[in-house]
Amino acid sequence: MKKQDLFEAIEKFLIETVGCNAVHQEIISHDVLGVCGSCNIIVEIVTNITFTNLEQAKLASTRADYAYLAVLKKQKRFVSKLVEDDFLKKYKIGVLEVDVDNNHATVKLRAGFNRMARLRKFDIRTYIDPKQSASGDFSVTEHSFITNRVKTYLQSQKQTHNTLFEECGYQWRSIDEILRHCQHDHAMPKENVRSYLVATLQKKWHSEWCETKIEKRKRYFRYMD
Numbered sequence: 001m002k003k004q005d006l007f008e009a010i011e012k013f014l015i016e017t018v019g020c021n022a023v024h025q026e027i028i029s030h031d032v033l034g035v036c037g038s039c040n041i042i043v044e045i046v047t048n049i050t051f052t053n054l055e056q057a058k059l060a061s062t063r064a065d066y067a068y069l070a071v072l073k074k075q076k077r078f079v080s081k082l083v084e085d086d087f088l089k090k091y092k093i094g095v096l097e098v099d100v101d102n103n104h105a106t107v108k109l110r111a112g113f114n115r116m117a118r119l120r121k122f123d124i125r126t127y128i129d130p131k132q133s134a135s136g137d138f139s140v141t142e143h144s145f146i147t148n149r150v151k152t153y154l155q156s157q158k159q160t161h162n163t164l165f166e167e168c169g170y171q172w173r174s175i176d177e178i179l180r181h182c183q184h185d186h187a188m189p190k191e192n193v194r195s196y197l198v199a200t201l202q203k204k205w206h207s208e209w210c211e212t213k214i215e216k217r218k219r220y221f222r223y224m225d
Contacts, residue, residue: 006045023035040065040066049080049083063117066114073098073100094112096108147200150201172215175197175218209223210223
């Protein structure tokens with residue numbers, strides 16, 4: 001199991017459960033950074049507990065308001081009671097348990113607020129690559145509003161059949177058509193909105209209603225019942 005396999009469930013948790021404005025991968029030496037208003041949340045993804053992983057989580061606790069270890073959901077206890085009591089709780093590091101099959105992350109140990117991260121005045125956001133910031137200018141409310149507007153538009157694009165035997169479904173729409181019909185009042189440049197939508201609509205948690213394909217090097221989407 002690779003770290004990347006756990007990322008989407010963590011991203012979903014940070015956006016939908018925590019309320020992060022944006023989620024970034026690989027910031028300095030850290031796996032995931034969630035930005036929630038003025039609050040920073042670092043998540044270190046581990047496939048097995050080692051001294052190096054624990055030291056990395058300890059470093060994260062000095063650079064963010066909240067720090068978590070993300071571990072794969074297993075039948076047996078992944079984090080020992082000794083590590084939890086003597087290390088994680090001491091440095092206020094939380095634990096996320098990730099169920100990859102169901103694309104879901106659950107808090108097994110809640111992280112504490114790291115006051116020292118604020119006192120050190122270390123600004124991890126200065127290390128964010130601007131090219132990764134397409135979703136960073138959207139609030140959670142705007143995220144829901146935009147995706148719901150797209151969903152409503154795609155639902156309205158139902159095909160009309162010409163014969164009694166033609167199957168009726170939903171029409172494919174390009175990202176440019178979606179942008180034209182789903183106007184936004186956000187100050188973000190249109191090209192950034194395009195990138196944001198293309199990335200967001202392909203997330204696993206939208207796959208229940210949104211289907212996508214590439215045809216002649218163009219990305220298309222349509223609604224699914």
